[in-house]
Amino acid sequence: MPQIPIIMPQLGESIAEATIVNFSVQAGDTVEADQNVVEVETNKANLTVTSPCRGRVRQWLARVGESYPVGAVLGYLDATAEDAARVGLDTSGPAGAAAAADLNGKSEGGRPAQPPGVEPIVRGLPVPASAGGASYMSPRLKARMAELGLHAADLAGVAGSGAAGRVTVQDFERFVAGLETHRMTQASPMRVSVADAMRRSWTRPLASVGLPFCLDPILAHRKASHPKAAPTLYGLRALALALAENSAPAGRLVGQKIVHPKAIDIGWAVEVEDGVLVPVLRNADRFTLRELIPQYEALLEQARQRRLSPEATGGSIATVTNFGTFGLTWATPIPLPEQTLVLGMGAGRRVPHWSAEKHQFVPIMEANLTLSFDHRVLDGGAAGRLLTRVVHLLGHPERL
């Protein structure tokens, strides 16, 4: 009985591979021609693979959760010669090998199938061999930039005259010569370090969402507390609790894997002269707001004195920044390059709030809470749910 391969079909233009979601039929099951037998997921949609002809599933070679390129043999059907011939599948050659040459499982008009040629297996989209254009930097340009300690971002203001607008060495030298006419001062090591972090972070697609929330419960809680927690610490603790419930939004995307956080270590931004430092509260989900206060105050003081130990900074999974201290009500901060999330807190303002109970506007203190995130890892929905959860937690500061 001929063996007919079930092949990953061409699922659309520019789709080179697909991941197996599940098998609708198992080995031994009987299937009709064009029956859905495999559900697959592509980067665009979930689609189905159909059986090439009537038969009985002999075996599946593919595995659920694995990705296979277009043309890969996923499994085999046992079919009668008549059934195979009816849909134009040739079965004269060695089972599988010959038939697999027809990647789309379509008829070759009854001609014997050609033996498969050597075809590159495409993993992902092809990249043009000559990736030219404005982003191309020649070896000489790279060498000159390295010599002068410049980065690609420094060339943003240079209009290239080369092919497709690339910056040639002549463009670059003119740019550098033009700078010489300006007054120049040395950037501080802190400034250079922040610039480096921001530049690396900005290589990712970043997005921000925001939500106003009522500050009154926090203000009341602060008034009654001794010692008092800084507003930033409320935000930090609420974010820690929310991420303890679900840490996935704080994961990082590396290649095709999500790297999940090991601990809920959260940092916060402290402005220092000519830059920002980010001390970190370790395991912020395991201590109450009140318990966190002494460590928060100690680290804050160390940061302001520029005496943070290496252990007190780095390795955090998210950062809180209270841009409200600058009187700002809205901002779109940039997460640290090794992080996916940054929670921003705006300045409080007294605003009219419609009270459903009183049927009138009442004054409340309101502030904006923003969440900037790496859009590769999470989308507006997930970011919105996380932010909503943080706002909800901030509504009950006594539980923090």
Add this chain to the structure above:
Amino acid sequence: MSVTYLEAIRAAQARALAEDPRVFIYGQDVGAFGGAFKATKNLAREFPGRVVDAPISEDAMVGLAVGAAIEGMRPIVEMQFADFSTAGFNQIVNQAATLFWRTEVPCPIVIRLPGGGTSGSGPFHSQSMESVYAHYPGLLVFTPATVEDAYSMLLEAVALDDPVIFCEHKLLYYHLKAERLPTEALPAGKARVTRPGRDLTIVAYSAMVHEALAAAAELQPEGWEIEVVDLRSVKPLDTDTVVASVARTGRLLCVGESWPWGGVTAEVLARVASEGFELLDAPPQRLNAKDTPIPFHPTLWAAHRPTARSIAAAARNLLRS
């Protein structure tokens, strides 16, 4: 009073014969007839017994020269056309090139190859052999582009203890002129910056130097300053001068009349890519004869080899990349 490229070659041979009794010239019809291109005109009369006609066997010519060199002579072998040297290929690459390395007996012979294209000469009378011979260790390959170099480098070739393949370009024989013969010269193995520039380095040798200079002149009104480097000898190859030029300009176009496959231009690009990668602001380019046998028809021939026009076109593409 002016002297042509061909007259300079004749004058160099006359001087070598006059100054060194070990020198003799051997080749087909080099004697009374004066050689296929008259490079030995009257030399047989001036130096009786030292300008000797050979049988029509390049194999025998080079074999005799190697034997004479072993016995302490310094022969100059004239091939009628560079193309015919392949008939003596075994003697050149297996005997002459390896002799010193096998026996420590030097092999001071010069093999003159009238090469390069002239219109209508076709596949057997137009070839450029420098890339082939440069492949073999033990051989030196000189490719003079000027009257002065033809004179001084031929004298140097005769004086050297290594076998030298001396590539003369037939297009230059009659038309290229100088006021007088030189009294001093760069040593062989040193390239010359023939024209200083800023935007692009064109490396060339032999007749292509003149095409490159014409291309540079064509590009000057467009605002481009082209630097032209004349390799002078393709082996040894003066990498330092080439890399230094690319350091100035950031762009390289190498032009050769021999075929592209594994040739001199490929070697120049390889050296610049490996030793001066960080100097390049654009991919290094080369321009060679088309990768086909050389056509007879003058129109096809003109399209087959690099010309000032095709060099300028390649340079424009490179300058805009």
